[in-house]
Amino acid sequence: MTEKYPTSGLQLRTLVKPEGSLELSLVEVPTQAPGPDEVVVQIQAAPINPSDIGLLFGAADMSTAKASGTPERPVVTANIPERLMPAMAARLGQSLPAGNEAAGVVVAAGSSPAAQALLGKMVAVLGGEMYAQYRTIAVNQCLPLPQDATAAEGASCFVNPLTALGMTETMRREGHKALVHTVGASNLGQMLNRICIQDGIGLVNIVRKPEQAALLREQGATHICDSSSPTFIADLTTAIEQTGATLAFDAIGGGKLAGQILNCMEVAISRGAKEYNRYGSYVLKQVYVYGGLDLSPTEITRSFGMTWGIGGWLLFPFLQKIGEAEVAKLRARVASELKTTFASHYSHQISLAQALDVDVISAYAQRATGAKYLITLNQATQ
Numbered sequence: 001m002t003e004k005y006p007t008s009g010l011q012l013r014t015l016v017k018p019e020g021s022l023e024l025s026l027v028e029v030p031t032q033a034p035g036p037d038e039v040v041v042q043i044q045a046a047p048i049n050p051s052d053i054g055l056l057f058g059a060a061d062m063s064t065a066k067a068s069g070t071p072e073r074p075v076v077t078a079n080i081p082e083r084l085m086p087a088m089a090a091r092l093g094q095s096l097p098a099g100n101e102a103a104g105v106v107v108a109a110g111s112s113p114a115a116q117a118l119l120g121k122m123v124a125v126l127g128g129e130m131y132a133q134y135r136t137i138a139v140n141q142c143l144p145l146p147q148d149a150t151a152a153e154g155a156s157c158f159v160n161p162l163t164a165l166g167m168t169e170t171m172r173r174e175g176h177k178a179l180v181h182t183v184g185a186s187n188l189g190q191m192l193n194r195i196c197i198q199d200g201i202g203l204v205n206i207v208r209k210p211e212q213a214a215l216l217r218e219q220g221a222t223h224i225c226d227s228s229s230p231t232f233i234a235d236l237t238t239a240i241e242q243t244g245a246t247l248a249f250d251a252i253g254g255g256k257l258a259g260q261i262l263n264c265m266e267v268a269i270s271r272g273a274k275e276y277n278r279y280g281s282y283v284l285k286q287v288y289v290y291g292g293l294d295l296s297p298t299e300i301t302r303s304f305g306m307t308w309g310i311g312g313w314l315l316f317p318f319l320q321k322i323g324e325a326e327v328a329k330l331r332a333r334v335a336s337e338l339k340t341t342f343a344s345h346y347s348h349q350i351s352l353a354q355a356l357d358v359d360v361i362s363a364y365a366q367r368a369t370g371a372k373y374l375i376t377l378n379q380a381t382q
Helices: 050-057 082-091 159-173 187-199 210-218 232-243 257-270 315-322 324-336 358-364
Strands: 008-017 021-030 038-047 061-069 074-079 095-097 101-109 122-126 134-138 142-144 178-181 202-207 223-226 247-250 253-255 285-289 294-298 308-312 348-351 373-376
Touching: 008 050, 038 122, 061 358, 101 134, 142 324, 159 178, 159 187, 159 247, 159 315, 159 324, 178 187, 178 232, 187 202, 187 210, 202 210, 202 232, 210 223, 223 232, 232 257, 247 257, 257 285, 257 308, 315 324, 348 358, 358 373
Parallel strands: 178 202, 178 247, 202 223, 247 285, 253 294, 285 308, 348 373
Antiparallel strands: 008 021, 008 095, 021 074, 038 101, 038 134, 038 373, 061 074, 101 122, 122 142
């Protein structure tokens, strides 16, 4: 360890109290000294992803949010409906840090050559607890960024890029040849579209508004289906037929969409069938739910035979499954295409304290397409 660094810094914490309330606050926490294979990163930028929002707010009704504290140390409280408190049982009384990923400068390093090599470098980091001024973390959880990259450009180079690459890798490993994605105009969806164009993969992009369809069309997307259109089901079936997509990744979760996709896949496959089969096609049709933008029940009206599946998909179990060597290949691609394929765009940049502003919370809690927030800390990231 060759550099000095502050012995403590602010960290955003989320706490579920037994009486049925959520508390968000900024807490002064000690900066842990790095071990031999660890570094201390001065965090400069951290995105707010849907998965981060899930941890931050838990089951709280954020429409009841109230502010207290000071401008420098704001505190936000919100009510948790009584019926939802059982789901929060494992969190009761625990003050939890949040933030899956970030980027910043290594200001101190352990004694190992790998750690020392990162000293003074701008790195992206993955490993939780990122809504903080300083984070001590293992070297293998750091990704050195290109010399001309800013923290804002590197802050989102793990979750969305690796999720998008994980989708195409899952497709290949499970024997599918094309994909359906239900939030095509999101930051992740735009990345997936660029990957599929570059890699020659058929992709069906589902969007919710005409302007989102126009955005993707400008970016070279071929198959775009607007769920607000009266011809959505027919359009989706045709797009699936043209691409041969038999795998879908659904970030919506609730409602009828997953079942509609499976039905459209079956109809598309049946159009080319030479004979009738009362059990439906023998081609596997698979939907993976990886998000919960709609928290209502998932409705499946089954008319797609017997060869189908619906299940959950998460990034971190997928990365563990494929192993370190394959993950390293994916990470190397992200680093090399950081400003192109894997570029992220933010609608707002806010401070750590502003992340606990009730009006700002109301905006980013909506998780709206095209409204991605970036928390900036310590240094300007423009």
